[in-house]
Amino acid sequence: MIVALAGGVGGAKLAQGLAMAVGPENLSVVANTADDFDLYGLRICPDLDTVMYTLAGIADPVQGWGVAGDTVATLGGITAYGRDPWFKLGDRDFATHILRTEALRAGQPLSVVTADLAGALGVRSRLLPMSDDPVATQIETLVGRLDFQAYFVARRQQDTVTGVVFDGIGRARLGPGVGEALADAETVVVCPSNPFVSVGPILAVPGMAQALAASPAPVVAVSPIVDGRAIKGPAAAMLESLGHDVSPLGVARLYTGVIDGFVLDETDAGWAPAVAALGMEPLVTRTVMGGSDDRARLAAEILAWAGALSRNRR
Amino acid sequence: MIVALAGGVGGAKLAQGLAMAVGPENLSVVANTADDFDLYGLRICPDLDTVMYTLAGIADPVQGWGVAGDTVATLGGITAYGRDPWFKLGDRDFATHILRTEALRAGQPLSVVTADLAGALGVRSRLLPMSDDPVATQIETLVGRLDFQAYFVARRQQDTVTGVVFDGIGRARLGPGVGEALADAETVVVCPSNPFVSVGPILAVPGMAQALAASPAPVVAVSPIVDGRAIKGPAAAMLESLGHDVSPLGVARLYTGVIDGFVLDETDAGWAPAVAALGMEPLVTRTVMGGSDDRARLAAEILAWAGALSRNRR
Numbered sequence: 135m136i137v138a139l140a141g142g143v144g145g146a147k148l149a150q151g152l153a154m155a156v157g158p159e160n161l162s163v164v165a166n167t168a169d170d171f172d173l174y175g176l177r178i179c180p181d182l183d184t185v186m187y188t189l190a191g192i193a194d195p196v197q198g199w200g201v202a203g204d205t206v207a208t209l210g211g212i213t214a215y216g217r218d219p220w221f222k223l224g225d226r227d228f229a230t231h232i233l234r235t236e237a238l239r240a241g242q243p244l245s246v247v248t249a250d251l252a253g254a255l256g257v258r259s260r261l262l263p264m265s266d267d268p269v270a271t272q273i274e275t276l277v278g279r280l281d282f283q284a285y286f287v288a289r290r291q292q293d294t295v296t297g298v299v300f301d302g303i304g305r306a307r308l309g310p311g312v313g314e315a316l317a318d319a320e321t322v323v324v325c326p327s328n329p330f331v332s333v334g335p336i337l338a339v340p341g342m343a344q345a346l347a348a349s350p351a352p353v354v355a356v357s358p359i360v361d362g363r364a365i366k367g368p369a370a371a372m373l374e375s376l377g378h379d380v381s382p383l384g385v386a387r388l389y390t391g392v393i394d395g396f397v398l399d400e401t402d403a404g405w406a407p408a409v410a411a412l413g414m415e416p417l418v419t420r421t422v423m424g425g426s427d428d429r430a431r432l433a434a435e436i437l438a439w440a441g442a443l444s445r446n447r448r
Numbered sequence: 449m450i451v452a453l454a455g456g457v458g459g460a461k462l463a464q465g466l467a468m469a470v471g472p473e474n475l476s477v478v479a480n481t482a483d484d485f486d487l488y489g490l491r492i493c494p495d496l497d498t499v500m501y502t503l504a505g506i507a508d509p510v511q512g513w514g515v516a517g518d519t520v521a522t523l524g525g526i527t528a529y530g531r532d533p534w535f536k537l538g539d540r541d542f543a544t545h546i547l548r549t550e551a552l553r554a555g556q557p558l559s560v561v562t563a564d565l566a567g568a569l570g571v572r573s574r575l576l577p578m579s580d581d582p583v584a585t586q587i588e589t590l591v592g593r594l595d596f597q598a599y600f601v602a603r604r605q606q607d608t609v610t611g612v613v614f615d616g617i618g619r620a621r622l623g624p625g626v627g628e629a630l631a632d633a634e635t636v637v638v639c640p641s642n643p644f645v646s647v648g649p650i651l652a653v654p655g656m657a658q659a660l661a662a663s664p665a666p667v668v669a670v671s672p673i674v675d676g677r678a679i680k681g682p683a684a685a686m687l688e689s690l691g692h693d694v695s696p697l698g699v700a701r702l703y704t705g706v707i708d709g710f711v712l713d714e715t716d717a718g719w720a721p722a723v724a725a726l727g728m729e730p731l732v733t734r735t736v737m738g739g740s741d742d743r744a745r746l747a748a749e750i751l752a753w754a755g756a757l758s759r760n761r762r
Contacts, residue, residue, distance in 0.1 A: 175550025207519045211543025215568040225539050229525025232546070236489025254529045 136437065137319040137351070138163045141332020142181045143198035143366055144358055144423075145325035146188035149259070151429030152323060153189060158258035162315040163189070166327070167244065167263045167301055168271040168335030171280050173221055174212060176231040177238055180283070181332065182248060182263060183230055190255035195425075198366070201226040221289045236424055245310045260311065264336045267306040271331050272299045282331065291368040298330050300338050308341045316349040320366045321440045323433075324355035326421065328369040329388045330376065335391065345394060352443040354395035354436060356421055357382040361401045364424060383408045390414075395443050397421060397436055415443055450751065451633040451665070452477045454612060455646020457512030457680055458672055458737075459545045460502035465571070465743030466637060469502060469751055472572035476629040477503070480641070480665035481558065481577045482585040482614055482649035483596050487535055488526060490545040494597070495646065496562060497544055498661050504569035509739075512680070515540040534602045556680045559624045566647055574625065578650045581620040586613045596645065605682040608689045612644050614652050630663040635754045636749075638669035640735065642683040643702045644690065651706065660706060666757040668709035668750060670735055671696040675715045679736060697722045704728075709757050711735060711750055729757055 138149045140163050149163045160266050166181040187193035187201055194200045196376065204224025213219045223231065230251060237247040243266040252261045271282035274297030285293060316322065327333050333355075336342060346353060359382055364370040370380050378384040382398045382405045389396070395415040398405055401420060406416040417439050423429045450470050452463045454477050463477045480495040494513065501507035501515055508514045518538025527533045537545065544565060557580040566575045585596040588611030599607060607621040630636065641647050647669075650656060660667060672697055678684040684694050692698040696712045696719045703710070709729040712719055713736060720730040731753050738744045 174546050175553055176546065201525075203519050205519065205539070206658070207539030208522050208542045211540035212547060213517075214540070215543060215547055215565060217547065223519030226525035226528070228522045228542065228546075229529060231528060231533065232488050232490065232522070232542075233529055239489055251529060281600070 135314065135318050135320060136161050137315045137322045138325055139322070139327075139333055139336050140164070140181070140185050140325040141166045141327030142169075142184045145181070145327040145332060146185045146193065146198070147429050148323065148325045148356060148427065148433060149185055150188050151423065151431070152437070153259050154426065154430040155433040156347065158189070161259040162261045162262055162311070162316070162319075163259055164264055164309070164312050164336055166332045166335050167265060168269040168303075169286070169331070170268065171270070171281065171283050173223070176228075176235045178221070178223070178231055179234070179244075179263075182261070183227070183307070186252050186255065186257060187249070189257045189259055189261065190252070190378055192255065200224050221283060222317030231283070243310070260315065262311050262315065263309045264312065264342070265306040265309050265339050267302065269303050269306050269335055269339070271335060272301055273297075273331075274299065283345045286331075286368070293370065294333040295330075295368070295372045296333065296375065298372075298376075300335050303335065303338050304340070306339050308345065313345045316345045316351070319349050319351035321437055322346065322349060322351045322353040323440070324353065324389065324393060325434060326356040326358040326365065328358060328364070328367055328370070328372070329385050330372050343392070352394040352440050353392060354397060354417075354440045354443065355389050355393045356397040356436065357385050357399065357402065359385055359402075360383060360399040381405055383412075385402055386412055386414060395440055449632050449634060450475050451629045451636045452639055453636070453641075453647055453650050454478070454495070454499050454639040455480045455618060455641030456483075457500045459495070459641040460499045460507065460512070460641045461737045461743050462637065462670060463499055463745060464502050464740065465737065465745070465747030466751070467573050468740065468744040469747040472503070475573040476576055476625070476633075477573055478576050478578055478623070478626050478629070478650055480646045480649050481579060481618075481749070482583040483600070483645070484582065485595065485597050487537075488531070489541075490549045492535070492545055493548070493558075493577075494693070496575070497541070500562070500566050500569065500571060500575055500650065503571045503573055503575065504566070506569065514538050527720070535597060545546065557624070567688070574629065576625050576629065577623045577683065578626065578656070579620040579653050582712060583617050583620050583649055583653070584615040585649060586615055587611075587645075588613065597669045600682070602643075605685065606703070609644075609686045610689065612648065612686075612690075614649050617649065617652050618654070620653050622659065627655065627659045630659045633663050633665035635751055636660065636663060636665045636667040637750060637754070638667065638707060640670040640672040640702065641745055642672060642681055642686070643699050644683070644686050657706070666708040666754050667706060668711060668731075668754045668757070669703050669707045670701070670711040670746075670750065671699050671713065671716065673716075674697055674713040681725060695719055697726075700726055709754055
């Protein structure tokens with residue numbers, strides 16, 4: 135069994151590659167839920183849904199999130215009522231949020247709701263929320279503390295980030311199945327997601343560090359930074375404003391003590407020795423994923439390499 | 449000020465005609481809310497919304513309910529999750545239900561939510577739910593008691609109706625503004641809606657009979673039965689199975705003591721003497737409404753006639 139820790143678009147792409155490489159039933163994806171929020175009275179889980187839609191093969195291939203070909207008539211109706219459509223929600227996407235909210239309000243935990251929704255979409259991998267308990271990422275900026283989606287979507291990541299807070303993390307418990315998946319894992323892959331706001335919350339759930347440490351599997355991470363830039367999102371800007379190197383090394387340092395191996399893009403081969411000096415095995419390859427062929431190729435390459443890694447992280 | 453009591457499509461059409469005839473600011477519509485129900489965790493108010501969309505000029509002109517030109521992508525998404533799309537909800541319609549549910553859950557009363565939604569759609573008449581308290585029509589049939597929409601939509605009114613129950617009616621209070629509107633009314637028009645399941649619940653709200661009796665306005669009703677058939681819906685079948693004449697007279701008898709005048713279609717002119725014998729003034733005219741010209745003409749005709757009626761109902 136392979137376990138992937140994933141945020142949004144980048145994480146979802148590699149998770150899909152892993153599902154293709156090992157067969158979807160042999161993959162569990164632990165998804166970030168700290169970007170979940172309420173909008174129009176509905177519970178929205180952007181990262182979780184991006185992974186779900188991607189694994190279901192219905193994600194929008196251009197933007198990476200949302201459902202391919204989705205329309206925005208319901209959001210248009212909401213706009214007609216004078217509400218701000220600042221967060222783009224497609225019509226099919228609304229179906230997800232409506233049914234999830236219904237089930238959550240009926241008392242079902244997010245993990246059960248997610249399994250039901252993903253199953254109905256034909257997802258055969260296990261999609262596990264990092265926690266059933268609400269955790270809310272908040273971003274400290276020069277203009278004050280912002281809810282994550284306010285920072286990320288409404289304000290287009292324009293603010294300088296001075297800190298990241300996971301509200302509720304102290305009371306959160308690992309999602310059902312997460313500990314078991316890690317205990318049974320052959321390899322754990324930290325996907326190329328933002329280390330602060332996508333992977334960070336997953337690693338911060340109480341019990342997660344212990345579960346990773348206790349896992350027999352080698353843990354490897356893929357750099358979301360290539361050639362000094364993030365493939366998507368504010369990872370590079372956050373590395374800089376939070377005082378880290380804007381490089382694969384800067385990311386690798388954040389995972390010291392957690393991972394055994396680190397995957398860098400071939401553009402960044404020069405960083406491999408410094409990564410190795412952190413006590414991690416480096417793998418240099420093409421990490422930028424386009425379509426599904428790319429994703430499957432990268433996933434297979436990572437798994438072949440990681441399978442031979444010793445657990446040297448402690 | 450004119451007050452209309454309205455159910456769904458037929459009531460909405462005449463309400464629109466009244467708004468055109470006297471100016472929208474001079475009309476208050478008291479709408480049935482006993483067909484409200486929860487679906488997919490959202491609060492759906494079919495009659496209220498039909499009136500709202502019609503007064504806003506955006507109702508589907510063919511089916512009479514829903515929003516003109518609406519698409520069904522969100523419902524398609526819900527269907528893709530394996531849920532039964534037995535109640536047709538359009539995408540723009542979903543926006544209404546989502547925002548209403550959000551506001552209700554935040555503690556706003558239905559009357560406030562309705563005023564906000566209708567106002568945003570440009571409705572200048574006052575749209576008043578009969579009550580802010582939940583009332584649920586249930587239909588006694590040969591196969592047992594059915595929730596109203598199960599009888600009306602899911603089972604297509606195929607069951608023989610043996611009784612009608614308004615669950616919660618005993619605890620319901622008149623909606624804010626309803627009593628005041630009746631006290632200030634020049635004319636009260638009971639629209640051509642189903643007397644059992646559309647007008648019936650409105651009249652059954654505790655305090656409504658007294659408010660109507662105390663109103664200085666003549667109260668007139670328009671027959672929903674023309675030539676032995678209901679223009680729309682199960683009114684004719686319900687009259688028959690509940691032991692009433694399937695005729696304007698059968699409807700007029702149900703309103704004895706409540707109304708001063710009764711409007712029959714010219715097709716049913718032969719019933720006028722029998723209606724008059726009930727102590728009501730009959731008006732015979734064309735009552736079948738097509739487009740807005742028809743609606744405005746009928747409304748103007750009713751108001752001109754009703755204004756000269758004495759209050760003779762007691």
